[in-house]
Structure formats: structure tokens, C-alpha cells
Amino acid sequence: MLDATSILPLTVDAVSFSGGGKQLLQPNSFVIPAGGLTVVLGPNGAGKSLTLRLCHGLLNPSRGAVRWADAPGGQHAARRQAKRHAMVFQKPIMLRRSVEANIAHALAASGTAGTERKARTQQALARFGLAERAAQPARLLSGGEQQRLAIARAWALRPELLFLDEPTSQLDPAATRQIEELLTVLVAEGITVMMSTHDLGQARRLADRVLFLHRGRLVEDAAAASFFAGPQSAEARAFLAGELLW
Structure with missing residues (x-):
């Protein structure tokens, strides 16, 4: 259960982004409340x-603002907020260390004390089925195992909000199913998830809510059931029909 100091909701207020002389994102606005999985x-x-990346703070908006619920408070609050959300990338970033050391290093970097760090590392290894791989070099794991490790490493940080960028796009169906089952459990345990995908089947299986983007513009923001039953925009209808959008 989230306490009174929760960083959620996350408010994205007219955020746009430009790069290379082009506007890559139009001014988009939405709110991510506590709970559920937003695709x-x-x-x-x-x-x-x-x-x-803009939501997670890896990039700064060209215009607009990304605000957390407890935004006031200066640098101390900003550091605390950063510890309470984590991101997993399409291609996991594995350190040249063992599976166990990958998790422990992330906890050390977050300021977790030694005894607590060891306990959390062991919990994460067991929780994500990686205990037997603990001493192996992380970069020698299969693609699916690396993605599980990346999620375990993020989970060990105790995030309120977990960002996942196309987490299964490079995985086979069996590994994809494992990751989807893990995400379903994490959401049930109270972690809020915001995940990108272009896989319609995955979105149907996992989403509580859908943010549909086209050419950098937020076209639809709707409950998943409503979106898939009756999309309101021509772009979303075409996408659901399997047509190519450009």
C-alpha cells in the first residue's frame, strides 16, 4: 500500500521534445495514477x-513539465523520487559481473546499506528464479534470463513505478510468456507499471489502460477494454486492423 509520501500520481503536462531540428513529440498530457499497468x-x-525516457527523467522535455506527487522539496526530494521509480530497457544493460553482483551493484548505487543490500539481493534472486545462476556472468545468460535479471534488479530497488521499454520484443514466445506472467504478479503486488509495446496481442493481455501514440502525438488515452472494443480515432482503428501507419 502506498503511503502519504507516495511519488504518484505522475503528471505529464504538455510535454514535447525536439531533437536534430525536428519535433519528435507533440505537446502531450496524461496522468499515471497509482496501480495497474499502462501500455x-x-x-x-x-x-x-x-x-x-522523459517520464523516467533520462531526458528533459523541450517544453512542458513532468511532475511527481511530492514534487516540492528541492534536490533532496528529487533524489528520493529517483529512487522510487526504475526502468528496464528493450536490450538489458548487463554489467561485466555475476548475476548476483549486478543486483548488488544497483542497490549499492542507490545507497542501500550492506546488510540490507545482501538480503534484498538474495530475495531478488529467489523471487525471479535466478538463484542457481547467481555466480554466473550476467552477459552469458540467455536473452530471457537477462531480461528477468534486469527486472529483478529493478524490483530490488523497491520502486513504486516501473517503466519497461518493449521488454519482450527480442524474446521468443516462451521467454515472453515468463516475463508477462512476472509483470502480472508485480502489478497484483502493488507496483505500478508503464510499458511500451507495438505488440497488439501483448497489449490486450496485459493492459489496464492504453496510451496510443502516432507520429509523436497522444491520440487516445482510454481504459484498455474501451480502447480495444471501440477506438475513437481513425489512426487507432487502422492500427488495430493491422494497417501500416506512417
Whole structure:
């Protein structure tokens, strides 16, 4: 259960982003409340990954603002907020260390004390089925195992909000199913998830809510059931029909 100091909701207020002389994201606004899984959906190049990076703070908006619930408080509050959300990328970033050391290093970097760090590392290894791989070099794991490790490493940080950028796009069906089952459990345990995908089947299976992007513009923001039953925009209808969007 989230306490009174929760960083959520996350408010994205008229955020746009430009790069290389082009406007890559139009001014988009939405709110991510506590709970559930929000899928950022759209064709390749729609601005899905860019949106996640702006929300997570890896990029600064060209215009507009990204605000957390407890935004006031200066640098101390900003550091505390950063510890309470985590991001997993399409291609996991694995350190040249063991599976166990990858998790422990992330906890050390977040300021977690030694005894607590060891306990959380062991919990994460067990929780994500990686205990038998603990001493192995992380970069020698299979793609699916690396993605599980990336999620375990993020989970160990105890985030309120977990960002995932196309987390299964490079995985086979069996590994994809494992990751989807993990995400379903994490959401049930109270972690809020915001995930990008262009996979309609995955979005149907996982989403509580859909943010549909096209050419950098937020076209629809709706409950998943409503979106899939009756999309309101021509772009979303075409996407659901399997037509190519550009």
C-alpha cells in the first residue's frame, strides 16, 4: 500500500521534445495514477520509448513539465523520487559481473546499506528464479534470463513505478510468456507499471489502460477494454486492423 509520501500520481503536462531540428513529440498530457499497468502503444517511431525516457527523467522535455506527487522539496526530494521509480530497457544493460553482483551493484548505487543490500539481493534472486545462476556472468545468460535479471534488479530497488521499454520484443514466445506472467504478479503486488509495446496481442493481455501514440502525438488515452472494443480515432482503428501507419 502506498503511503502519504507516495511519488504518484505522475503528471505529464504538455510535454514535447525536439531533437536534430525536428519535433519528435507533440505537446502531450496524461496522468499515471497509482496501480495497474499502462501500455504505451503505437507503431514503430510513434514516440513510445521517448515518452518513457522523459517520464523516467533520462531526458528533459523541450517544453512542458513532468511532475511527481511530492514534487516540492528541492534536490533532496528529487533524489528520493529517483529512487522510487526504475526502468528496464528493450536490450538489458548487463554489467561485466555475476548475476548476483549486478543486483548488488544497483542497490549499492542507490545507497542501500550492506546488510540490507545482501538480503534484498538474495530475495531478488529467489523471487525471479535466478538463484542457481547467481555466480554466473550476467552477459552469458540467455536473452530471457537477462531480461528477468534486469527486472529483478529493478524490483530490488523497491520502486513504486516501473517503466519497461518493449521488454519482450527480442524474446521468443516462451521467454515472453515468463516475463508477462512476472509483470502480472508485480502489478497484483502493488507496483505500478508503464510499458511500451507495438505488440497488439501483448497489449490486450496485459493492459489496464492504453496510451496510443502516432507520429509523436497522444491520440487516445482510454481504459484498455474501451480502447480495444471501440477506438475513437481513425489512426487507432487502422492500427488495430493491422494497417501500416506512417
